[in-house]
Amino acid sequence: MSLVLEFRKVKRTGLAEAFLGGGILAAAVPFLNMTFRSDRYLSANGSPVTILMDANWQMMSMLNVLLTVAGACILYHIEYADHTMQKMNTLPIREVRLFFGKAGVIFTFSILFLLTEAASVAACAARWFGSGPETAARVLYIFGFALLMLLPPILLSLLVSSLCRNMWISLGIGVVCVFAATMLPTRDFVLTLFPFALPFQTPGSLAADAVRNYAIAAAAEAVLIVLLEVIILNVRRLFE
Amino acid sequence: MNIIETQNLTKRYSGFTAVSELNLHVPKGTVYGFLGPNGAGKSTTMKMLLGLIRPTGGSFVIDGRRFPDDRTQILKEVGSFIEAPAFYGNLTGEENLEIIRKILGLPKASVSEALELVGLTDFRKRLARKYSLGMKQRLGLAGALIGRPPVLILDEPTNGLDPAGIHEIRTLIRSLPRQFDCTVFVSSHLLSEIELMADCVGILNHGRLLFEGTLQDLKFSAAAQGYPTDNLEDTFLTLIDADNRRRGGAR
Ligand SMILES: Nc1ncnc2c1ncn2[C@@H]1O[C@H](COP(=O)(O)OP(=O)(O)OP(=O)(O)O)[C@@H](O)[C@H]1O
Ligand SMILES: [Mg+2]
Numbered sequence: 001m002s003l004v005l006e007f008r009k010v011k012r013t014g015l016a017e018a019f020l021g022g023g024i025l026a027a028a029v030p031f032l033n034m035t036f037r038s039d040r041y042l043s044a045n046g047s048p049v050t051i052l053m054d055a056n057w058q059m060m061s062m063l064n065v066l067l068t069v070a071g072a073c074i075l076y077h078i079e080y081a082d083h084t085m086q087k088m089n090t091l092p093i094r095e096v097r098l099f100f101g102k103a104g105v106i107f108t109f110s111i112l113f114l115l116t117e118a119a120s121v122a123a124c125a126a127r128w129f130g131s132g133p134e135t136a137a138r139v140l141y142i143f144g145f146a147l148l149m150l151l152p153p154i155l156l157s158l159l160v161s162s163l164c165r166n167m168w169i170s171l172g173i174g175v176v177c178v179f180a181a182t183m184l185p186t187r188d189f190v191l192t193l194f195p196f197a198l199p200f201q202t203p204g205s206l207a208a209d210a211v212r213n214y215a216i217a218a219a220a221e222a223v224l225i226v227l228l229e230v231i232i233l234n235v236r237r238l239f240e
Numbered sequence: 241m242n243i244i245e246t247q248n249l250t251k252r253y254s255g256f257t258a259v260s261e262l263n264l265h266v267p268k269g270t271v272y273g274f275l276g277p278n279g280a281g282k283s284t285t286m287k288m289l290l291g292l293i294r295p296t297g298g299s300f301v302i303d304g305r306r307f308p309d310d311r312t313q314i315l316k317e318v319g320s321f322i323e324a325p326a327f328y329g330n331l332t333g334e335e336n337l338e339i340i341r342k343i344l345g346l347p348k349a350s351v352s353e354a355l356e357l358v359g360l361t362d363f364r365k366r367l368a369r370k371y372s373l374g375m376k377q378r379l380g381l382a383g384a385l386i387g388r389p390p391v392l393i394l395d396e397p398t399n400g401l402d403p404a405g406i407h408e409i410r411t412l413i414r415s416l417p418r419q420f421d422c423t424v425f426v427s428s429h430l431l432s433e434i435e436l437m438a439d440c441v442g443i444l445n446h447g448r449l450l451f452e453g454t455l456q457d458l459k460f461s462a463a464a465q466g467y468p469t470d471n472l473e474d475t476f477l478t479l480i481d482a483d484n485r486r487r488g489g490a491r
Contacts, residue, residue, distance in 0.1 A: 005342055012330040012367075078328055082368075087326035087383065090290045091343045092315040240293045 002093075002101030003108075006075070010105065015074050022067040023113025026060040027120035034128050041128075048129035049138050050204035052121050060117055061199045062182065064150060067113065068106055069157045069174030075102040076161035076170065095233050099162060099226075106154045110147060118143040145203050149214065152195035152221040153178075159229045163236075193217050195225070243268040243391060243423045244289065248298035251284050251447075258284045260447040261298065266425055266440070269417045273434030274427040276444035277480055282427040283323055285444070286395050289425075290320055302391060316344070319389035321397055325380030329369030333360050333379050336368055337386055346387040354386040357412065373400040381409065385416075392416065394426040398433065410437045431476035443476065445483045 010016070030052050034041065044051045079085040079098070088098060122139045125131035157174045164170040181197035189210075192201065198218055203211045244266035251259040259281040266272045276282050287293045289300060291311050300307055302314045327336050337351045355361045358378040363371070368379060377400050384392055397413065398406045414437045416424050428434050434441055441458060443451040451458060459469045467482075468474045 005339060008335065008339060008342075009328055009331070011335070078330065082329055083324050083326035084328055086292060086322060087340075088343075089292055090315060090318070090320045090322070091340065092312045093343055238294060 002097045003104040006098075006101035006105045007108075009078060010075065013074055013078060015071060015105075016109070018070065018074075019067060019109040019113055022063055023116040026063040026113065027116045029059050029063075030056040030121055030124045034124050038128055047138075047204075048125040048131050049121065049135055049142065051129075052124055053142060053202050053204045056121075057202045058182075058200060061146070061202075062178070064110070064113065064117075064146075065153050065178050065181075065196060065199050066175070068110065068150060068154045069178060070171065071106045071109065072102070072154065072157035072161045073167045073171045073174065075105060075158070076164075077167040080165045080167070096230055099158060099229055099233075102158055103155055106158070107151070110150050110154065114143045114147055114150075142203055145201075145211065145215070146199065148218050149198040149201055152198055152218055152225060155222055155225040155229075156195045159225055159232070162229065163232065189213070193221070195221055241268045242266055244272075244300065244302050244425060246285075246289075246298060246300040249285065249288060249295055249300055250297035251281070251288060251293065252296040258447050259288070262444075262447075262449055264300075264442055264449070265452065266423060268423050269421065270439040271413060271417060271424045271426060271437050273431075273438030273441040274425060274444065275429070275431055275434055275441055275476065276427075277429060279446075280444040281447040282444060283395050284447075286320070286322060286393050286425070286427065289393060290318065290322065291315065292322070317389055318391045318393055319384035319386065320393040320395075321380045321384040322393075322395045325376040326383070327368040327371075327376060327379055329367065331368060332365050333368055333371065333375075333382075334364040336379060337382055340383050340386055344387050350387050354382040357385055358382045359408065374402060374405050377401055378405075378409075388420040388422065390422050392422055392424045392426075394424065396427055396429070398428070406433075413437050431472045435472050443479060445480050446487065448483075450479055450483055 033056055041051050041055055079088065089095060118139050122135055125135050157170070160173050161170040177196040181194055181200065184191045184194060184197050186192055191197070198214065201214050206214065242265045244264060246262050246264045249259060249262040249264070250257065262285060274282055274285070284293065288295050289302065291307060291314070303317055305314050307314060328339070331339070334351060334355065337354055341348070341351050352361070355364050358381050360375065360378050360382060363375060368376065371379060377397070381394070381397055384394060394413070398409050401409060410433065413424055413426060416422055426438070435455060438455070440454055441451070442449055451461065453461070458472070458475065462475045462479065463469045467478045
C-alpha cells in the first residue's frame with residue numbers, strides 16, 4: 001500500500017528517468033571497456049564474468065550508489081519542499097511507513113538497474129568471450145549479491161534524507177560518504193563494512209566465507225539502520 | 241457537548257511560553273473562531289491538537305478521545321489545514337487529493353466532492369506547482385475537507401485569497417456544520433472575519449485565553465468593562481491592548 005503510494009508521489013519528478021539513465025550508463029561501462037580495450041581483457045586469466053566484473057565493477061557500483069543517494073534525496077525533498085511532511089503527520093499513518101515505502105521505491109528501481117547491468121555483463125561475456133547461457137546463473141548470483149550490498153546504503157541515505165529538511169545537505173552528506181568509501185583501505189575487513197563501501201564488493205574477488213560474512217553484515221546493517229530510524233523518529237517527536 | 245476540550249494545555253520553548261494553561265471548550269456542531277494577534281499561539285495550539293508538537297503540560301480530548309493514547313483515532317476524525325498549504329508540486333490537484341484519499345481509505349468520489357467544494361474542479365488536471373497562491377490555498381482546504389471529517393482544524397484558511405474568494409470560503413465554512421454535521425475550529429487575526437462565520441470565539445493573547453464565549457457574550461462582557469461594542473474590531477483591539485498594558489507594557 002505505502003509502496004504504491006510512494007510510486008504515485010514520484011510522478012514527474014524525473015526519478016524514474018534518472019534511475020533508467022543511470023542504469024543504462026552503468027550498463028554501458030563494460031561495453032565501452034570491451035569495445036576499446038578488449039585485447040587487454042581477452043588475454044587475462046580467469047572466468048569471463050570475473051574478468052568483466054574486476055575490470056568494471058568499481059565504476060558501475062560507484063554509479064549505483066550515487067544513484068541511490070540522489071534518489072533518496074529526491075524522495076524526501078518532495079515531502080519537505082511544500083510542507084507535505086507536516087500534512088502526512090496529521091494523517092493517521094506512522095511516519096516510519098513513509099520510510100519503508102520510499103525504501104521500497106529505491107529497492108524496486110535498484111532491481112531494475114541491476115538487471116540492466118547484469119544483462120550487459122552477460123552480453124559482453126557472450127560477445128567477446130563466447131560464453132554460453134551457463135554464465136547466466138553466475139551473473140544473476142553476482143548481481144543478487146550486489147542488490148543485497150546496496151541495501152544498507154539505500155536505507156542509510158534515506159535515513160539521512162529523512163532528517164534533513166534541506167535536500168542539498170543530505171545530498172552533500174551522501175556524496176561525501178560515497179567518496180570516503182572509495183578511499184577506505186580495502187585490506188581491513190571492518191573498514192569495508194562501512195555501509196557505503198559495501199556495494200563495491202563483488203563475489204568474484206572474495207573468498208567463499210568472505211561472501212557469507214558480507215551478506216550477514218549487510219543484512220545486520222540494514223536491520224540496525226531501520227531500528228535507528230524508528231528510534232530517531234520517536235525521539236525527534238519528543239522535542240517538537 | 242464539547243467536541244474539543246483542553247485542560248491547562250501549555251507549550252513552553254526554552255524559557256518562552258507560547259501557549260499558557262489553555263482551557264478551550266469547543267461545542268459540537270459549531271464554528272469556533274480562534275482569534276489572536278501575530279504570535280499569540282494559535283498555530284502552536286492547533287499543532288498540539290494534531291500531535292505535530294508535544295504539549296509541555298496539560299492535556300486535551302477530541303470527540304471523547306484522549307491524546308496521546310488515541311492519537312491515530314483522533315487523526316482519523318480530524319481534517320486539518322495548518323499555516324501554509326501542503327502539496328506535491330509535481331502532482332496535479334486531483335492526484336494530490338488522491339494520495340490523501342488513499343491514506344484515509346475513502347471512497348473514490350470523495351476527491352471530486354472535495355474539489356467541487358473549494359471550486360477547483362476546472363483546475364484539477366493542472367500541476368499544483370502551477371497553481372496560483374489562492375488555488376494552492378484552496379487545494380489545502382480540500383485536503384482538510386476530504387471525506388467530511390467530523391472535526392476540522394483550519395489555520396487562517398482565507399490567507400492569500402481575493403475578496404471574492406474570502407467571501408466564498410467564509411460562506412463555505414459557515415455552511416459546513418449544517419451541511420456535513422461537523423465542527424470547525426478556525427483561526428484568524430480578524431474579529432470582523434470571525435464575526436461573519438463563527439458561533440463562538442476564543443481570544444488569545446500571548447498564549448493566554450482572554451475570552452471565550454458567544455459573540456453576544458463578547459459584546460456584553462466588553463460593554464460591562466466599558467469597551468466600545470459598536471465595532472467589534474475595536475472591541476478586539478481594545479481587549480488586546482488592555483491585556484498588553486496589564487502585562488506591564490511588555491509586548
Ligand atoms: N519551534 C519554536 N521555537 C521557539 N519558539 C517558537 C517555536 N514555534 C513557535 N514559537 C513561538 O511561539 C509563539 C506563537 O507562535 P504561533 O505560530 O503559534 O503564533 P500564531 O498565533 O499562529 O501567529 P500568526 O498569527 O502570526 O500565525 C511565537 O512567539 C513564536 O515565535
Ligand atoms: Mg499562525
